Amino acid sequence: MEDNKKEQLVVCSNSGCVSSGSVDVFIKLLDRVYNDPDLSDKYVVKKGGCHGFCEVGPTLIAGNDKVFYIKLTEEKIDDIIESHLKNGIIAEKYCFYDLLHKKRILFYDEIPFIAKQNRLILKDSPFYDPEDIDDYIAGGGFKALEKVLANDNQIEICRIIKDSGLRGRGGGGFHTGDKWLKQAEQISQPKYVICNGDEGDPGTYMDRSLLEGDPYRVLEGLLIAGYATMSNIGIVYTRNDYDLALSRIKSAIQKLYERGYAGNSVMGKQFSFDIKLEIAPGAYITGEETALIASLESRRGNPRVKPPYPIENGLFGNPTMVNNVETLSNIRDIILNTDAYSKFGSDESKGTKLLTLSGAVKNSGLVEMPFGITFNELINEIGGGMLKVSKLKAIQIGGSSGTILPASMIHEQISFENLKKFNASIGAGGVVVLDENTCIIELAKFYIEFSEHESCGFCVPCREGTQKILNILNRIIDGNGKIDDIEKLKNISMVMYQTSLCGLGKEASNPILGMLHYFEDELKEHIIHKKCRAGVCPKLVRYKIEKDSCIGCGACTLNCPVNAIVGTHGQYHTIDGELCIRCGQCYKVCPKDAITRS
Amino acid sequence: MDKIRSSNKIDLILSHYKNPQRSDLSKILLAIQAEFGSLDQDIIKKVSSFINISSTEIYGYASFYSMFYLTKPGKYKIRVCKGTACHVKGSKNIIDAIEKYIDIKAGESSKDGLFYLETVSCLGVCALAPVMMIDDKTYSRVNSMMIKTIIDDIRETENINGR
Numbered sequence: 016m017e018d019n020k021k022e023q024l025v026v027c028s029n030s031g032c033v034s035s036g037s038v039d040v041f042i043k044l045l046d047r048v049y050n051d052p053d054l055s056d057k058y059v060v061k062k063g064g065c066h067g068f069c070e071v072g073p074t075l076i077a078g079n080d081k082v083f084y085i086k087l088t089e090e091k092i093d094d095i096i097e098s099h100l101k102n103g104i105i106a107e108k109y110c111f112y113d114l115l116h117k118k119r120i121l122f123y124d125e126i127p128f129i130a131k132q133n134r135l136i137l138k139d140s141p142f143y144d145p146e147d148i149d150d151y152i153a154g155g156g157f158k159a160l161e162k163v164l165a166n167d168n169q170i171e172i173c174r175i176i177k178d179s180g181l182r183g184r185g186g187g188g189f190h191t192g193d194k195w196l197k198q199a200e201q202i203s204q205p206k207y208v209i210c211n212g213d214e215g216d217p218g219t220y221m222d223r224s225l226l227e228g229d230p231y232r233v234l235e236g237l238l239i240a241g242y243a244t245m246s247n248i249g250i251v252y253t254r255n256d257y258d259l260a261l262s263r264i265k266s267a268i269q270k271l272y273e274r275g276y277a278g279n280s281v282m283g284k285q286f287s288f289d290i291k292l293e294i295a296p297g298a299y300i301t302g303e304e305t306a307l308i309a310s311l312e313s314r315r316g317n318p319r320v321k322p323p324y325p326i327e328n329g330l331f332g333n334p335t336m337v338n339n340v341e342t343l344s345n346i347r348d349i350i351l352n353t354d355a356y357s358k359f360g361s362d363e364s365k366g367t368k369l370l371t372l373s374g375a376v377k378n379s380g381l382v383e384m385p386f387g388i389t390f391n392e393l394i395n396e397i398g399g400g401m402l403k404v405s406k407l408k409a410i411q412i413g414g415s416s417g418t419i420l421p422a423s424m425i426h427e428q429i430s431f432e433n434l435k436k437f438n439a440s441i442g443a444g445g446v447v448v449l450d451e452n453t454c455i456i457e458l459a460k461f462y463i464e465f466s467e468h469e470s471c472g473f474c475v476p477c478r479e480g481t482q483k484i485l486n487i488l489n490r491i492i493d494g495n496g497k498i499d500d501i502e503k504l505k506n507i508s509m510v511m512y513q514t515s516l517c518g519l520g521k522e523a524s525n526p527i528l529g530m531l532h533y534f535e536d537e538l539k540e541h542i543i544h545k546k547c548r549a550g551v552c553p554k555l556v557r558y559k560i561e562k563d564s565c566i567g568c569g570a571c572t573l574n575c576p577v578n579a580i581v582g583t584h585g586q587y588h589t590i591d592g593e594l595c596i597r598c599g600q601c602y603k604v605c606p607k608d609a610i611t612r613s
Numbered sequence: 614m615d616k617i618r619s620s621n622k623i624d625l626i627l628s629h630y631k632n633p634q635r636s637d638l639s640k641i642l643l644a645i646q647a648e649f650g651s652l653d654q655d656i657i658k659k660v661s662s663f664i665n666i667s668s669t670e671i672y673g674y675a676s677f678y679s680m681f682y683l684t685k686p687g688k689y690k691i692r693v694c695k696g697t698a699c700h701v702k703g704s705k706n707i708i709d710a711i712e713k714y715i716d717i718k719a720g721e722s723s724k725d726g727l728f729y730l731e732t733v734s735c736l737g738v739c740a741l742a743p744v745m746m747i748d749d750k751t752y753s754r755v756n757s758m759m760i761k762t763i764i765d766d767i768r769e770t771e772n773i774n775g776r
Binding site for chain 2: 373375453
């Protein structure tokens with residue numbers, strides 16, 4: 016039988032699943048199927064892109080029914096081959112178990128995490144081999160490029176993008192169409208288009224997933240951007256840490272040249288476009304476009320004052336347009352289905368957004384939803400609700416420049432315009448769900464620590480402001496806070512917001528402002544009563560073993576990293592308050608809940 | 614002897630750049646680092662005179678980015694993720710555990726030259742937090758107990774290979 020008529024066995028091959036061992040699973044499956052003529056006549060084994068449900072990886076989507084096997088190991092593969100592939104009985108015990116409805120779910124399309132999403136960009140990615148250009152072409156790849164190349168009026172293409180309402184997905188939310196039109200107007204040559212994949216916000220990974228899982232889609236977007244704006248050099252810029260993404264993009268670019276999709280006369284038309292891969296040398300700030308350009312010129316990644324914008328004066332002084340990876344991934348769908356695309360989303364935010372859901376939810380992973388859905392839909396329907404029995408305390412959206420929103424905002428819509436009302440921003444799309452075991456003060460400190468570390472040190476408000484805020488928060492967390500610290504935090508945050516040079520400095524105080532606005536009670540509790548209600552801040556908690564409940568099992572003694580717990584087996588144990596570092600390990604491991612926190 | 618040999622290797626790398634531009638700096642430094650593992654003062658001085666950029670500026674450039682190492686890192690690079698998802702799931706405990714077990718601080722290399730520990734902002738595997746990487750291999754849902762096993766394993770392989 017020909018390969019394309021056989022049923023497919025797709026093993027996810029993205030970073031998440033690879034780290035859970037999908038390579039071994041893939042090799043095992045491939046080996047078993049190819050060495051068995053009965054199986055190899057019926058099935059074809061291949062790698063797939065990202066389905067976003069990284070938590071349950073490695074996964075296998077089997078056959079035309081798309082049976083979804085999760086958390087695979089080599090042994091499970093043997094069972095699945097015996098029962099499913101040979102005898103046609105689905106190995107149910109390896110399928111997803113829905114805790115909410117207490118039932119097994121066998122098919123990929125019925126998994127709540129996936130079925131409740133509204134997928135446009137990620138729709139096909141799980142079923143295509145990201146390393147195989149033919150697979151991409153067979154799925155309708157480069158149709159959009161072909162359509163665009165047939166149109167001699169490039170400005171018209173820019174207008175299509177403008178009319179679609181697409182806004183930059185990297186965090187700024189600038190209208191992409193406007194950028195394209197501006198770039199198309201520039202006459203000096205060469206003109207650059209940069210695909211910005213230098214993602215580094217804590218808790219976001221959509222760029223990595225796209226570059227790894229669907230590299231050709233990103234490159235097709237880049238090619239279209241190049242043609243529409245009459246630019247001739249494209250640069251894919253991504254992080255050094257993203258090994259898999261780098262190797263996939265590299266081989267994808269090479270294939271584009273081999274097949275005539277890049278280089279001189281793309282697809283036989285009068286349009287030449289070169290694509291290069293550049294590695295970001297590793298600094299968060301280089302995600303900002305002027306800093307990005309500085310790093311490409313081998314200079315320190317210090318941002319500069321805008322205007323002039325990079326489109327007027329960019330890389331080596333030439334017109335340069337910077338688009339985010341996710342923005343470029345949208346282009347293909349806009350070109351092919353312009354009308355359908357604009358139906359997705361809210362008034363001022365069109366299309367879908369990739370969100371990375373993580374933290375204290377049952378199902379975490381990569382989610383694609385139209386703008387305008389509420390946090391409630393995201394957390395409770397797609398995310399499957401809170402982990403264990405914990406209660407929602409806060410939602411953090413937008414990474415280090417995002418705000419911490421209280422649980423009461425769960426019914427608010429996620430869109431550029433709605434979040435702006437609360438001084439929040441969607442950022443790159445990282446959503447972290449926080450339960451009551453999270454201390455907001457400590458979390459705000461975590462973000463400011465990040466900004467302090469990543470501040471390039473060029474302008475004073477950002478460099479000094481982040482340090483001062485960090486000092487104050489450290490003081491509060493150590494139990495030495497003063498009541499006028501609140502006023503100081505407010506002042507420094509406002510000065511940073513008003514006077515910093517680039518986005519990092521301006522937005523770095525957002526988590527602090529969110530904390531001050533929504534969680535002032537908790538902050539005051541830390542300062543006045545020296546109490547941390549979540550029990551996170553080490554200096555503000557005390558651990559004690561209750562005499563009546565302790566059975567003397569010794570679990571706490573074994574797990575204590577500083578040997579602060581003493582006691583004979585079978586008898587009441589005690590904690591030495593002097594030695595204790597309040598890490599909370601004993602509290603977590605005690606089988607009788609005999610350890611109390613105060 | 615070592616000095617002469619290393620000097621030759623640098624010359625060989627530099628000879629690829631006939632007409633060095635400012636923007637070649639990153640590529641040159643990377644190529645040299647791939648050969649020697651880190652960029653020391655002598656290397657920076659040599660590159661400085663070759664490309665005609667002051668050595669202070671090259672130092673400023675290289676120290677800005679995490680990709681360049683100014684002191685030689687240990688053989689195994691341990692990268693522990695400190696992103697939000699990992700943070701709320703206890704990545705600090707992981708870092709503490711490693712620091713205690715190998716007796717180094719983040720950003721340092723162990724005395725035996727085997728390990729180098731650094732923290733990174735986000736490795737992008739948030740669904741499987743907490744995460745760490747040792748060279749190219751990603752470890753997901755790490756806990757303090759795993760740390761001991763992983764490090765012991767590496768030490769053992771090194772011992773066997775070393776003999």
